[in-house]
Amino acid sequence: MNIKKNLLTAILLTICSLGFAQDYKQNIAGEFTEYLNSIVNMEFEKSMGYITPEFFEIVPKAQMIQLMEQTFNNPAMEFEIKNPKILAIDVVQNIEDKYYSLLTYSNQMDIKMKSEEETEDEKKMRLNLLKVSFEQTFGIDNVKYNEETEFFEIQSQKEVYAISINGETDWKFLVIEKNQKVILEKILPKELSEKI
Numbered sequence: 001m002n003i004k005k006n007l008l009t010a011i012l013l014t015i016c017s018l019g020f021a022q023d024y025k026q027n028i029a030g031e032f033t034e035y036l037n038s039i040v041n042m043e044f045e046k047s048m049g050y051i052t053p054e055f056f057e058i059v060p061k062a063q064m065i066q067l068m069e070q071t072f073n074n075p076a077m078e079f080e081i082k083n084p085k086i087l088a089i090d091v092v093q094n095i096e097d098k099y100y101s102l103l104t105y106s107n108q109m110d111i112k113m114k115s116e117e118e119t120e121d122e123k124k125m126r127l128n129l130l131k132v133s134f135e136q137t138f139g140i141d142n143v144k145y146n147e148e149t150e151f152f153e154i155q156s157q158k159e160v161y162a163i164s165i166n167g168e169t170d171w172k173f174l175v176i177e178k179n180q181k182v183i184l185e186k187i188l189p190k191e192l193s194e195k196i
Contacts, residue, residue: 025089028101028162031171036084036105044068052163052172054187078112078151087157092167095189099167106157112150161188 035050044065048056056064072079084107092101113130115123127145134143134152142155159176174187176196185193 024092024101024164024168027169028089028103028171029086032086032103032105032160032162032173033084035173036081036107039068040081040084042072044072050171050173052161052174052187055174055183058183058186076114078110078114080110082108082110089162094167095191097165098189099164100189100192101162101171103160103162103173104157105160106155109154109156110149110151111154112152161192 031050035047038044038047038050047068048061048064051064071077085105087104087106089104090102092099111134113126115126118126130152131143131145134154138154138156142157144153145151146153161174161176162171163174164171174184176184178196181193181196184196188196
């Protein structure tokens, strides 16, 4: 009888913990999707509500909104984000009274740089320089130039830390950019920032 009771308890604990794991991962996925959609729809003020508040102690919120508006509304460039997909959500870690989960996602960025009055040779040189720059940033296999539309089609994969006070809801996000390590070290606990 005792063996059956212990087995039943173990099974129930496993089911409960799996249910919890799915709940927090579903919450992360749902909130991150809302965050990405707000950027895709150019609702930059709304998107700021999904970024971890500590980030704005370093970079003011108004400055971030202005930067995003300038990027998306730059008359010299057409910019579109397409097909955002969450690829993985890691197991949550409790560090220093907060919960962290590493999320990996991908999307396609279509970028067209406009230029007034240039010769065909100047255009070729400009496009080649842009292509090399994008390939260095995103990898050769992730950059294609569509001659018909004149858009660079860039496949991007990024990592983001989902951060929560309770480990279940109200997830905020911090995109991991290696060139922003100094900022990330001020926000993330040492054991996470050391992995960047």
